[in-house]
Amino acid sequence: MIKAENVNYIYQKGTPFERQALFDINLEIADGSLVALIGHTGSGKSTLIQLFNALVKPTSGRILVDGIDVTAQKADLRLIRRMVGLVFQYPEHQLFEETVYKDIAFGPTNMGLSEKEIDERVRKSAALVGLKEKHLERSPFDLSGGQKRRAAIAGVLAMEPKVLILDEPTAGLDPKGRDDILNTIKRLHEENSDMIIIFVSHSMEDVAKTAERVIVMNEGRIETEGSVAEVFTQAERLQRIGLNVPQITLLTDKLRNAGFNLPEEIYTVKYAAKAIAALVGGDGNA
Amino acid sequence: MLKDITIGQYIPGSSPLHKMHAPLKIILTILYITVLFFVDSPVSYAIFTVYTVALVLISGVPLKVLLRGVKPMLWIFIFTAILNVFMTPGEIIWSLPIFRFTLKITNEGLAAGVTMAVRLLYLIMGTSLLTLTTSPLQLTDGIEKLLKPLRKIKVPSHEIAMMMTIAIRFIPTLAEETDKIKKAQTARGADFETGNIIKRAKAMIPLLVPLFISAFRRADDLATAMEARCYNGGDNRTRMKESHMTALDVKAIVISILAAAVVLLAEFWT
Amino acid sequence: MIKTKNLSFVYRKTDEDGGTAVEEEVLREINLTIEKGSFTAILGHNGSGKSTLAKHFNAILLPTGGKVYVKGMDTTDKDSVFNIRQSAGMVFQNPDNQMVAAIVEDEVAFAPENLGVEPKEIRRRVDECLETVNMTKYAQSAPSNLSGGQKQRVAIAAVLAMNPEILILDEPTAMLDPKGRSEVIKTIKMLNREKGITVVLITHYMDEAALADRTVVIDDGEIVLDGTPKDVFRNVEKIKSLGLDVPQVTELAYELRKKGIDISEDVLTVDECFAELLKILGGGAT
Numbered sequence: 001m002i003k004a005e006n007v008n009y010i011y012q013k014g015t016p017f018e019r020q021a022l023f024d025i026n027l028e029i030a031d032g033s034l035v036a037l038i039g040h041t042g043s044g045k046s047t048l049i050q051l052f053n054a055l056v057k058p059t060s061g062r063i064l065v066d067g068i069d070v071t072a073q074k075a076d077l078r079l080i081r082r083m084v085g086l087v088f089q090y091p092e093h094q095l096f097e098e099t100v101y102k103d104i105a106f107g108p109t110n111m112g113l114s115e116k117e118i119d120e121r122v123r124k125s126a127a128l129v130g131l132k133e134k135h136l137e138r139s140p141f142d143l144s145g146g147q148k149r150r151a152a153i154a155g156v157l158a159m160e161p162k163v164l165i166l167d168e169p170t171a172g173l174d175p176k177g178r179d180d181i182l183n184t185i186k187r188l189h190e191e192n193s194d195m196i197i198i199f200v201s202h203s204m205e206d207v208a209k210t211a212e213r214v215i216v217m218n219e220g221r222i223e224t225e226g227s228v229a230e231v232f233t234q235a236e237r238l239q240r241i242g243l244n245v246p247q248i249t250l251l252t253d254k255l256r257n258a259g260f261n262l263p264e265e266i267y268t269v270k271y272a273a274k275a276i277a278a279l280v281g282g283d284g285n286a
Numbered sequence: 287m288l289k290d291i292t293i294g295q296y297i298p299g300s301s302p303l304h305k306m307h308a309p310l311k312i313i314l315t316i317l318y319i320t321v322l323f324f325v326d327s328p329v330s331y332a333i334f335t336v337y338t339v340a341l342v343l344i345s346g347v348p349l350k351v352l353l354r355g356v357k358p359m360l361w362i363f364i365f366t367a368i369l370n371v372f373m374t375p376g377e378i379i380w381s382l383p384i385f386r387f388t389l390k391i392t393n394e395g396l397a398a399g400v401t402m403a404v405r406l407l408y409l410i411m412g413t414s415l416l417t418l419t420t421s422p423l424q425l426t427d428g429i430e431k432l433l434k435p436l437r438k439i440k441v442p443s444h445e446i447a448m449m450m451t452i453a454i455r456f457i458p459t460l461a462e463e464t465d466k467i468k469k470a471q472t473a474r475g476a477d478f479e480t481g482n483i484i485k486r487a488k489a490m491i492p493l494l495v496p497l498f499i500s501a502f503r504r505a506d507d508l509a510t511a512m513e514a515r516c517y518n519g520g521d522n523r524t525r526m527k528e529s530h531m532t533a534l535d536v537k538a539i540v541i542s543i544l545a546a547a548v549v550l551l552a553e554f555w556t
Numbered sequence: 557m558i559k560t561k562n563l564s565f566v567y568r569k570t571d572e573d574g575g576t577a578v579e580e581e582v583l584r585e586i587n588l589t590i591e592k593g594s595f596t597a598i599l600g601h602n603g604s605g606k607s608t609l610a611k612h613f614n615a616i617l618l619p620t621g622g623k624v625y626v627k628g629m630d631t632t633d634k635d636s637v638f639n640i641r642q643s644a645g646m647v648f649q650n651p652d653n654q655m656v657a658a659i660v661e662d663e664v665a666f667a668p669e670n671l672g673v674e675p676k677e678i679r680r681r682v683d684e685c686l687e688t689v690n691m692t693k694y695a696q697s698a699p700s701n702l703s704g705g706q707k708q709r710v711a712i713a714a715v716l717a718m719n720p721e722i723l724i725l726d727e728p729t730a731m732l733d734p735k736g737r738s739e740v741i742k743t744i745k746m747l748n749r750e751k752g753i754t755v756v757l758i759t760h761y762m763d764e765a766a767l768a769d770r771t772v773v774i775d776d777g778e779i780v781l782d783g784t785p786k787d788v789f790r791n792v793e794k795i796k797s798l799g800l801d802v803p804q805v806t807e808l809a810y811e812l813r814k815k816g817i818d819i820s821e822d823v824l825t826v827d828e829c830f831a832e833l834l835k836i837l838g839g840g841a842t
Contacts, residue, residue: 040733040734040735041703041704041733041735041736050469053473055469055472055473078475081472081473081474081475082475085473086470086473088466088469088470088473091470093463093466093467093470093496093499093500094467094470094471094474094492094496095496096491096492096495096496096499106471106474106475106476106492107474107475110474110475110476110477111475141499144602144603145602146602155474156473156474159474159475171731172730172731173602174601174602174760174799174800175601175760175762175799175800175801176601176602176799176800177601177602202733202734203734205804242734242735243734244734246804247803247804247805247825247826247829248804248805248808250826251804251805251808251826251829251830251833254826254830255830255833258830258834260837269804269807269808269811270811272808273808273811273812273815276808276812276817276833277812277815277817279837280812280817280836280837296658296659298696421658421659421662422657422658422659423657423658423659423662451656451657451658452656454658455655455656455657455658455699458698458700459652459700462700503653504650504652504653507648507650507653507654508653508654508655508656510616510648511646511648511653511654511655511656512656512666513616513641514614514616514641514645514646514648514715515641515645515666515667515670515714515715515718516638516641516642516667516670516671516718517666517670518638518670522672523669523670523672524668524669524672524673524674524675524678525669525675525678526661526662526665526668526669526675526678526679526682527662527665527675528675
């Protein structure tokens with residue numbers, strides 16, 4: 001479980017560039033959750049995730065991961081980084097080894113695991129992200145864009161973290177590459193019932209397709225949080241803070257305002273089609 | 287870190303220093319440095335200090351910004367000062383014998399240490415003043431103009447200037463990127479801080495390889511983008527900011543030469 | 557404005573599995589004419605050949621078969637290269653990697669300086685182009701202090717300073733956040749509508765393609781669909797099979813038709829879809 005208590009973060013404190021990036025963040029994320037973190041650039045979401053694995057320390061407040069205070073002065077950084085895996089934006093830019101295998105092995109090697117264990121983990125995490133055996137012996141730079149990104153994610157997975165955080169994992173990918181990554185995230189969630197997965201996204205469509213819970217950040221604060229359905233019913237609020245609300249949400253909102261009776265939790269095309277078809281059939285009309 | 291380097295950081299303004307003809311400003315900065323290395327006596331140091339302070343005041347560059355550029359050089363200062371303090375022979379004012387070797391401070395050493403530190407401080411302030419009041423483009427244009435006579439002996443003056451422009455442009459980008467990759471590898475358990483030299487050098491590989499690859503990718507992209515905007519080397523190129531010498535520059539020449547003369551006279555006549 | 561005649565492009569690359577050089581046909585017999593003043597979107601997934609095609613429009617790449625004509629000039633004609641590049645300006649994907657100068661206005665001046673334009677005229681163009689993209693305020697800023705959207709607008713201004721008639725944009729929004737994307741798209745639309753500039757927008761975002769007058773879909777180096785956005789997006793199955801997205805409401809209409817509901821296939825926007833649904837549902841419930 002992740003628990004944040006009254007977390008504040010002031011960027012470059014004591015310099016002319018001082019700026020408060022996070023204000024009094026309180027939140028709890030249960031084991032096994034698949035959470036989307038959304039908000040526009042500068043909303044504080046990138047800072048928040050870096051706090052989770054102690055890459056930056058909060059100005060005040062504390063964060064507990066599995067009961068361990070990651071913000072403590074004497075926190076065991078090695079242990080924390082093992083517990084909380086962080087996949088940065090454009091993670092393929094951090095690949096450096098001669099082969100995909102060696103690159104994925106970088107994290108477990110740093111952890112000081114035995115060769116046998118490293119080998120098992122590399123193969124397992126490569127399979128989890130959908131890379132094939134033949135890819136492992138290749139140079140990471142010969143892979144396609146989407147494959148490179150999956151190799152980089154495997155590199156973090158191989159550390160077998162309890163919490164996996166992905167910063168904008170679909171940035172710059174085309175629709176197919178995007179869907180591959182989102183499906184990988186879903187599969188990871190299904191196959192690791194305890195792991196907390198948090199992914200940062202700008203796209204409400206991606207969130208609707210993938211996440212179970214949503215945390216919306218705005219100007220350093222948590223604007224709203226809840227299940228996908230709960231958050232998506234607040235379309236106006238989301239638009240007001242500059243997020244792009246999916247067409248389906250806008251359309252169902254409009255229909256509801258026009259007096260049609262539609263269930264609140266519609267956020268996929270398939271579901272909307274079913275509900276609207278029911279309306280046309282006559283049994284949904286208010 | 288890289289972010290603290292003031293060279294290449296330009297503070298826009300409209301002071302006489304900002305308005306000066308860039309090639310001339312470079313020449314006068316060279317003059318300033320040359321004179322600085324002749325300065326030794328307290329009197330000439332005093333005059334030189336007045337001149338430097340006047341330049342800083344005229345430039346309108348906040349002292350804080352100027353000193354920020356000095357900060358990364360601090361250890362060089364201390365090292366040079368200490369070396370001078372202990373290594374200069376002369377009248378001993380303090381000594382400490384260690385085995386067969388005696389550590390001693392002399393009057394002359396103390397003076398040399400202070401002189402050296404002040405000289406370095408002025409050297410950095412002078413050059414920083416040049417880069418802080420001259421936009422990178424003007425600066426590289428200035429260098430290109432000064433090097434132009436050397437084109438005859440096949441010195442690629444335009445290419446050198448272009449390289450400098452691009453380097454200045456990409457310093458902040460690469461600094462940011464370094465920071466990002468460092469964080470990403472740290473999250474994978476990389477350790478850049480502990481261990482002996484060999485271990486630390488090895489730990490740099492996961493940082494340097496991605497950085498180089500990214501630099502090459504950027505270079506490739508930039509070359510294409512420049513080509514797409516009809517870049518074709520220095521021939522037939524014009525400049526938006528064609529600067530010419532003005533009355534201000536003539537004044538600057540006179541003042542600089544006068545100041546140099548006064549300082550040198552004070553140095554060698556007293 | 558631009559005309560391709562049986563354009564083919566073959567490129568040597570290393571093979572997927574080994575390291576042997578193989579020849580890959582990236583573009584196959586492309587015949588495409590771009591009309592003056594039009595706004596054409598070229599849509600395709602990564603690796604479809606769309607960027608390669610774009611680079612042929614200003615002689616960055618030369619065809620290995622067939623011809624490309626820009627304003628009647630053959631791109632393989634060495635004497636016309638600079639005329640072609642001046643007429644068909646190109647903006648690239650990565651905002652950081654296409655900037656040469658450390659100050660915004662110097663960046664905009666770069667192209668006209670290369671063309672040997674008079675200093676006074678350069679000044680005039682720089683001021684005018686920065687005004688056009690609404691970046692006058694930032695003329696003295698360093699590019700590194702700008703947001704992604706602002707950087708791309710500067711990149712557009714830097715190309716406009718050549719007075720081009722055609723603007724080619726190679727995935728200009730792929731690396732931007734939603735706010736930056738909408739800034740850039742707004743600018744592009746304005747340039748087309750108000751300044752009469754012919755726009756070719758390479759993208760994998762269907763919502764951007766839907767804004768164009770004409771959408772050309774490329775797959776595996778060939779044109780597979782070509783027409784107005786409505787004509788193109790009504791092929792929901794086909795577009796999805798190419799690994800691309802269709803607007804959610806278009807997909808909704810498609811799903812509804814599958815359920816036997818008679819709704820027009822020409823819906824791209826929420827408003828259009830809402831209007832169509834009202835027709836079917838009987839003008840609103842009470």
